[in-house]
Amino acid sequence: DSGVTQTPKHLITATGQRVTLRCSPRSGDLSVYWYQQSLDQGLQFLIQYYNGEERAKGNILERFSAQQFPDLHSELNLSSLELGDSALYFCASSTSGGAWETQYFGPGTRLLVL
Amino acid sequence: GENVEQHPSTLSVQEGDSAVIKCTYSDSASNYFPWYKQELGKRPQLIIDIRSNVGEKKDQRIAVTLNKTAKHFSLHITETQPEDSAVYFCARGSNYKLTFGKGTLLTVNP
Numbered sequence: 001d002s003g004v005t006q007t008p009k010h011l012i013t014a015t016g017q018r019v020t021l022r023c024s025p026r027s028g029d030l031s032v033y034w035y036q037q038s039l040d041q042g043l044q045f046l047i048q049y050y051n052g053e054e055r056a057k058g059n060i061l062e063r064f065s066a067q068q069f070p071d072l073h074s075e076l077n078l079s080s081l082e083l084g085d086s087a088l089y090f091c092a093s094s095t096s097g098g099a100w101e102t103q104y105f106g107p108g109t110r111l112l113v114l
Numbered sequence: 115g116e117n118v119e120q121h122p123s124t125l126s127v128q129e130g131d132s133a134v135i136k137c138t139y140s141d142s143a144s145n146y147f148p149w150y151k152q153e154l155g156k157r158p159q160l161i162i163d164i165r166s167n168v169g170e171k172k173d174q175r176i177a178v179t180l181n182k183t184a185k186h187f188s189l190h191i192t193e194t195q196p197e198d199s200a201v202y203f204c205a206r207g208s209n210y211k212l213t214f215g216k217g218t219l220l221t222v223n224p
Contacts, residue, residue, distance in 0.1 A: 002159075055210050105150075
């Protein structure tokens with residue numbers, strides 16, 4: 001157990017819908033990362049937050065958005081869902097968000113868009 | 115570029131043999147190189163990492179080597195066991211994020 005929690009574990013929804021994925025970082029970690037893992041694209045970095053502020057952005061679609069709250073938990077919002085959005089979504093956390101720091105991954109949310 | 119090239123994509127070895135996975139990168143700003151192990155349906159777990167001021171690091175049966183001049187780093191697993199079977203990802207850290215390789219499916223045959 002990494003100490004990073006994610007809910008829900010599984011999510012099944014229809015195209016066009018909107019979902020919210022939730023992540024709580026390890027105790028003491030200020031930085032949260034979101035990754036998407038699909039069979040064809042591998043592990044793709046989406047976005048990073050540090051202490052409530054967006055710090056780095058990857059290949060995140062405009063239909064996706066995220067935020068980190070004052071209690072440091074983070075939410076990833078996916079809207080206008082398409083079949084291709086079906087994937088495993090991981091959250092990771094680290095102490096202060098430096099690129100040299102160990103990132104600890106949560107168990108992931110498996111999203112299936114039908 | 116930002117990509118990390120990882121080879122091979124699949125690797126099958128006999129129990130007790132060694133396994134080597136190699137990754138190359140092109141961004142000179144990279145200074146952190148972790149390796150993650152992911153079992154089917156589970157989260158990636160860090161198994162070893164190396165920072166740019168070190169050329170080699172070892173932890174029991176696992177070792178990582180880094181050649182910053184040539185921009186490549188490798189994972190070495192000795193005396194492989196069936197429980198080592200998993201997908202292994204290399205990554206490089208720069209600009210506040212990790213960029214992952216495509217992964218290597220390692221199968222250790224009893």
